[in-house]
Amino acid sequence: MEYESIHNYYEKPVIEYVHAKLGAQHAPDRLADIACVALNHLPPRYIRYDVDMTFYLSPHEANEMATKIATAVEKAITLVEQREAGRSKKTHS
Numbered sequence: 001m002e003y004e005s006i007h008n009y010y011e012k013p014v015i016e017y018v019h020a021k022l023g024a025q026h027a028p029d030r031l032a033d034i035a036c037v038a039l040n041h042l043p044p045r046y047i048r049y050d051v052d053m054t055f056y057l058s059p060h061e062a063n064e065m066a067t068k069i070a071t072a073v074e075k076a077i078t079l080v081e082q083r084e085a086g087r088s089k090k091t092h093s
Helices: 011-022 028-040 050-056 059-092
Strands: none
Touching: 011 028, 011 059, 028 059
C-alpha cells in the first residue's frame, strides 16, 4: 500500500496563509512555529489527494474552512508573539 500520499489537508493552506500574511517579515523558524501552532488548533482532515478534497467540498464548507484557517493563524501569531515577549522579558531581567 502507498502511504506517502496521505497528509493533513490543512497543512498546505495554513502554510500558504502564513507566508501570504507574514512571509517576508519573519524568519523561517518563526513562520514554521506559527504554522505548527495553527495546525494544532485545527481538526485534522487526512486525505490522499488535494484535488479530491476540493472536488467534494461545497462552497459553504470551503468558506468555513478558509475562515477556520484565518482564525487559527491569527491566534497562532498572537500566541507565538506572546511567548517570544515572555522569553525576552526573562532574558532581560
